[in-house]
Amino acid sequence: MALQPVVKRSVSADVFEQIAAEVLSGERAPGSALPSERQLAEALGVSRPAVREALQRLAAAGLVAVRQGDTTTVLDYRRGAGLEILPRLLIRQGTLDPTVARSILEARLHNGPKVAELAAARAGDREALRHELNRCLDALARETEPVALQRHALAFWDHLVDAADSIVFRLMNNMLRAAYEPALEALAPLMTAEVGNVAGYRAIAEAVLAADPPAATAAARALLEPATTALIAALDAAAATSNTASATSNTAAGATPNTAGATPNTEEPS
Structure with a gap:
């Protein structure tokens, strides 16, 4: 086994x-009660303050509801959590979740052309933007290493997001990038065609710098759509294979108990 950084x-x-892993995997279903603070501390071999701090973080992430003197209840993260949980959903136990990756790619295809359109319409200092985009284009043209190519492409889009002058797209981009970056190596073989298409990036840059929103939108879609379609097809195939293997494994092995398998209880205030 390859050594991993500590x-x-x-x-x-x-x-x-x-x-969080148990909640996000579905081992702890929405509406179910967690064991009490005391029981969790005993089961995990940690102090109650450590458990209390963890529960507060889980509540802030929208994964549980903590009520003083009452049970802590698992929430439906699909309805209550934010984009900050995407990295945990995308990579689980070192494995890429193809369904989550598909969703991220769909969001990228939807957002990218709009970001390019807004950048073309709103960019302020276009000479400064030209300088930054040209740096990215030069790096894309020189680079041959697949993961590094993706990083240069991310930097290109980062400048466009800044030029789009949209706080919502900026925050969305931050979280989508945080989710995407851990998967760069896994996605590298599938992203080669897109990140190697320097002419496609150049077409977006030229349209943005020319303040031509329709052309920027079209250029962004022309760059993103082919690779996204191919990636989604590959991920769908991987998801189907994974689901088949999981169903076979579950049939053979049965259910696995929770990590902190203590009996739910009403927690008294401490």
Whole structure:
């Protein structure tokens, strides 16, 4: 097994990660009660303050509802959580989730042309933008390493998001990028055609710098759509294979108990 970098985390962070993984995987269903703070501390071998801090983080992430003196209830993250959980959904136990990756690619295809359109309409200092985009284009033209190529492409889009002058697109881009970056190596073989299409990026840059929103929209879609369609087809095939394997495994092995399998209980205030 290849050695992995050691991640230094607090005890409460480890508790958070364990419970979050169970909530996001569906092991702990929406509406179910977590074990009490005391029971979690005993089951995990940690202090109650560490558990309490982890539960507060889980509540802030929209994964659980904590009520003083009452049970802590698992929430439906699909309705209550934000984009900050995307990285955890995309990479689970070191494996890319093809369904989540598909959703990110769909969002990218939808957002990219609009970002290019807004950048063309709203960019302020176009000479400064020209300088930054040209730097990215030069890097894309020189680079041969697949992951590095993707990083240069991300930098190109980052400048367009800034030029679009939309706080919503900026925050969305931040979280989508945070989710996407851990998967760069896994996606590299599938992204080669897109990130190697320097002419496609150049067409977007020229349209944006010419203040031509329709042309920028069309150029962005022309760049993103072919690779996105191919990627989604590959991910759908991977998801189908994974679902078949999972169904076979579940039939053979049965259900797996939760990590912190203590009995739910009403927590008394401490």
